[in-house]
Amino acid sequence: MDNTNWTSVSHFVLLGISTHPEEQIPLFFLFLFMYAINISGNFAIIILITSTPRFHTPMYIFLSNLALADICFTSTTVPKMLQNIFSPTKAISYMGCLAQTYFFICFAAMENFLLAVMAYDRYIAICHPFHYPMILTRMLCSQMVAVCHILSHLQALLHTFLMGQLIFCADNRIPHFFCDLYPLMKISCSSTHLNTLMIHTEGVIVINGALVFIIASYACIISAVLRSPSAKGKWKAFSTCASHLIVVAIFYGTLTCVYFQPLSNYSVTSGRILTVMYTVVTPMLNPFIYSLRNGDVKGTFREMDVIRKVI
Template sequence: MNRENQSSVSEFLLLGLSRKPQQQQLLFVLFLSMYLATVLGNLLIILAISADSRLHTPMYFFLCNLSFVDICFSSTSIPKMLTNHILGIQTISFRGCLTQMYFFIVFTILDNFLLAVMAYDRFVAISHPLHYSTKMSHQLCALLVTGSWVTSNLHSLLHTLLMARLSFCADNTIPHFFCDVGLLLKLSCSDTHLNEMLIVTEAALVMMIPLVYILVSYIHITRALLRVPSTKGKWKAFSTCGSHLAVVSLFYGTIIAVYFNPSSSHSAEKDPAATVLYTVVTPMLNPFIYSLRNRDLKGALRKVMGRTCSY
């Protein structure tokens, strides 16, 4: 890294989603409420799964990991935005910006991989129910989650190191509430061709391959469901997939709207609403989506909440 080239910019200005004081107050209350709901909702999911031995299955193991990742995902950007608002500042250091970008990428890719892993779990459960316990062993589940963490960190490290080598000369204003890769590339006065090429190729593959796998898995799941003789059996099998499909649609729909729309130039700047959806709203909604149609999880949540209230 050439530190002399970067010495002219030691910090960035995060402008947020609005510059109007009244809107800023409203956004602060809204984001604080959503962040608290995200942390509380996902934490309850983790506690409920951990406390109920009936939920110690691969499906809930992956859901527990997804809830943990969603808490971390929201925590990479929202607390900084709320802190800046309380202190009346807009700055984030150069290292802080790169650190935020690193973890933001890590947890985005982790969400992506975990959704694919959960699709595989549903495929095995519905298409090969008799061999489910053998195929989805504890070792395989641990390996899938560990592999997701390792791959996500390596992917994020690559993009962060390439960003760290760039020079930032004059403009240090980021028109958003977090350090987005596309916005940082626009501010750089270096040649960003390699960074952009990796976003279009490697990053696109990392996001799209799991999505394609999810779609293929559900094609096979649908075929398996059509062979189920009873309507009740079909509905029970579909209900276990409905929540996952809803989360997949929300997550990938907003990601594609922001980063794979030709008019967006791989930036969150032109579609802040979609960015807020996948950075704030999706992690908040996941616990509600998974618990509303899951009788076992709702029962476990009632037990956890009942014990909490009894203290």
């Protein structure tokens, strides 16, 4: 089918987070700073895990995949946003917009699945510690990671295909900093009923299913910790669980507020702010919450620092 049957626009204009000129420079440096923290923190985690044999365990394999997903997730949207701040046109091609939508959904879904897998890993480690090596074998670990990748790409393919069926007429201005689903659907001049239906059914099942699984896993973990006689152990476990659940709450809370509402109720202004929370803030926090609060990881970083000073 010829592309003109799908759309009459060759490109879109990404209006960004703010249209006020005086806010552009502060926003550029703010997002550049957060992006730099995200990239450096997650790359450090990946390098540390891949270069340290004792970290070649299921927990750290999942963690390195989460770090990689965070890098790709943020890199899908932030570099283009930073470029558009100083661009006179702020344009993105039609195919470039669909590609950005695809990878955004793919890495958001991957983060969703990996957070669920990591919660399961912690559940087995704390509630069934003696069976942990037998349950989470290297083969099972590899299969779980592979399934996360496959399901993420399938979900992205589904929503991007449906987005490609929409017709866009005269208005090609997207009041957002990337090609998000709802802002694109808002400016479409064709029916978005099927797109909305799939978001509210498939999306709810996938995202809320993972969230329920995470909450159930941590409920079992907290129950097991409460039975521990060690007050110090309880405090450490509760501190770790609380920090994990804060990240989960930010990611799933903002994601739910943006997408699990009727398209007619979608607010562009609040949508942009909420989207920043799960596309930029959560990936930036993950290295600190899941890795740098870990005693083994901090100890290895200190050892590497000592070795570097000696050399």
